Amino acid sequence: MLDLQFVRANLELVEAKLRARGADPATLLGDFRALDLQRRQAITQAEQSKARRNELSQQIGALKKAGPDGAEAAAALMEETRVLKEQLDNLDRAAAALDEELRQSLARIPNLTRDEVPVGASEADNLTVKTWGEKRTFDFTPKSHWDLGESLGILDLERAAKLSGARFAVYFGAGARLERALISFMLDTHARQHGYTEVLPPFMVNSKSLYGTGNLPKFAEDLFRCSDADADAAGRGEYKDSDHWLIPTAEVPVTNLYRDEILDEARLPISFTAYTPCFRAEAGAAGKDTRGIIRQHQFQKVELVKFTRPEDSEPQHERLTRDAEEILEALNLPYRRVLLCTGDTGFSSAKTYDLEVWLPGQNLYREISSCSNFDAFQARRANIRYRPAPRAKPEFVHTLNGSGLAVGRTWLAIVENYQQADGAILIPEVLRPYMGGINTIQRES
RNA sequence: GGAGAGAUGGCCGAGCGGUUGAAGGCGCACGCUUGGAAAGCGUGUAUAGGGGAAACUCUAUCCAGGGUUCGAAUCCCUGUCUCUCCGCCA
Incomplete structure (x- = not known):
């Protein structure tokens, strides 16, 4: 959420930033000035x-x-x-209604992108800022992870569909172990080498938490809700x-850990790393990435979250992105870093880098991490201060987060990049201790 | 799931219809004291919104939402959470 006083004082700037995102200021702001004035009166x-x-x-x-005289x-x-009192009730109701209207319109305005974010309409306008690693050359035609996974017997999408429907996966044997090894490797690296505190949070949250990070009210359809969750209520604020x-x-x-709290300045920046499964309804993604495990309703991820002083968020964003990159580098997976343009930057983010890993089985770069600086946008919604x-x-603090990394996509990147002519998968050096010392995944007899 | 107790400022903790935005303590800040520190003493220490150039002033907030009342932190209802005991369970 943007600051009301700021929007009031910088309406032209806000409008320009909304246009840069490809949003229509008239729709989002409505008659902001008139509403603001009415509310105050x-x-x-x-x-x-x-x-x-x-x-x-x-x-x-x-x-x-x-x-008695006084009485x-x-x-x-x-x-x-x-x-x-009767007049007062009416005045109070009118004021509360206008206040709520203004608050809701404010909550639907996306964050302002930072000035260095390139203006653009879609992912075609994103800016590649660095490329790392040598793409491996194969003396055979590299296969996709779904072919490799199935033939090795480590990935089973058909049975997953039987259990749960489309966009789920079952991993067997070394495939399951590889997923677990990646989780441990990532958590250990971030906790021991990058200075993050490991945290294991709940996998279910209430709607206040989702409001705090900006997922509600606008993006309820992307979420899986339990039967006691009420999307209509969330839509009404x-x-x-x-x-x-x-x-x-x-x-x-993790961001909501400190909702409604005042943090001690000496503790900042606070850095957390957390492993969780992630659940996404993928509404609107029908027909997209239907093969393999690129886009799932459930996937595993190791996340990085930081709370910083405002003046530290820019350098901390760079560090956090580096922390994610170092996982890719340790696994020797070629990647590039992309600065998202205004039109492709998420609702709550002021600036986002995507890390895209090279997938030889599909001959393209694919997002494996998204590292964002939210400035005070989430902190204002979630009331996190110092x-x-x-x-x-x-x-308000600044909040940041990034994938460090998406485990499922790392799994498939390893399978595709480390495939051998006979269909076996070589295990990257750093993962071997986590894999019980095995060097390759081969078809089990 | 059953029974009971509770939720007050950065923290602890009083208050239980009317100068209470809230005693007292801790913490913190500033000052005095000291060779320097500690101790001690004094002063000050919430958030949001409205009005105002400012000084300042008004409104709201004692878990949340309703209600009673001229007036609610205080009384009533509903909900949420926490703690204790019992049951069940990984």
């Missing part, structure tokens, strides 16, 4: 009536204490207050703390 009116009521009530109290005078005042949704990413529970100095006013 309504609040002033209602508060003046309240002030009068409070004043009368105090007089009544004083008079009643004074004795008579008090009765007259009580009558005046009773009349005042009612965020409950007694309902449950499956998390689409660990970003949601105190810059001992007696100073609390300020």
Whole structure:
């Protein structure tokens, strides 16, 4: 969420930033100025009536204490207050309605992208800022991970469909172990070498948490909700703390750890790494990436989350992105870093780097991590603050997160990049200790 | 699932219809004291919104949402969460 005072004072800038995203300022902002003015007038009116009521009530109290003479005078005042109260209820209702309208329109405005983000309409306008690693040359035609996985007996999509439907996977044997090895390797690397604290959060969250990270109210259709979760209520701006949704990413529970808290400045930056499964309805992705395990309803991910002082978020964003890149480098997987353009940057993000891994089986680069700086956008929604100095006013922190990495996509990147002519998969050096010392995955007899 | 107790500021903790935005303590800041520190003493220490150039002022907030009342942290209802005991369970 943007700051109301900021939007009020910088309406032209906000409009320009919305246009850069390809959004229509008129739709998102509506008659912002008029609504803002109406709201403030309504609040002033209602508060003046309240002030009068409070004043009368105090007089009544004083008079009643004074004795029987006072009590008579008090009765007259009580009558005046009773009349005042009816007007007040109406004024209060009007003010609350306008306030809610403004709040909701504010909550639907995406974050402002940073100035260095290239202006563009779609992923075609993203900017590749670096490319790492040598693409391996094969003396045979590299296969896709779904062919390799099936023939090795480590991946079973048909049985997964029987169990759960399309877009689910079952892993067997070394395939299951590879997934687990990747999780451990990533967590260990981030915790021991990159200074993150490991955290294991709940895999279900309430709607308030989803509001905090910006997933609600706009993106309810992307989420799996449990039967006690109410998407209609969320659409009306009612965020409950007694309902449950499956998390689409660990970003949601981990960022919300400090919702409604004031953090000690000395603790910043705070860095967490978390492994969780992620659940996505993939609404609107029908027909996209239907083969293999690129796009699943459930996938595993190791996430990186940081809380920083505003002035530190830019360098911390670079570090976090490097932390994710180092996993790819340790696994010797070729990748490139892409700075997303304004039109491709997510709703809550001010600046996003995507890391794209090379997939020889499909002859293309594919997103494997997305590292974003949210500035104060999420912190404002989730009310996460810190105190810059001992007696100073609390300020909103900046939040950041990135995949470090998407485990399922790392799994398939290894399978495709490390495939051998006979269909076996070589295990990257760093993973061997996590794989019980085996060097290759071969067809089990 | 059953029974009971509770939820107050950065933290602990009083208050249980009317100068209570909230005693007291801790923490923190500033000052005094000191060779320097500690201790001690003094002063100050919530958030959001409205009005105002500012000084300042008003409104709301004692888990959340309703209600009673001229007036609610205080009384009533509903919900959520926490703790204790019992049951069940990985």
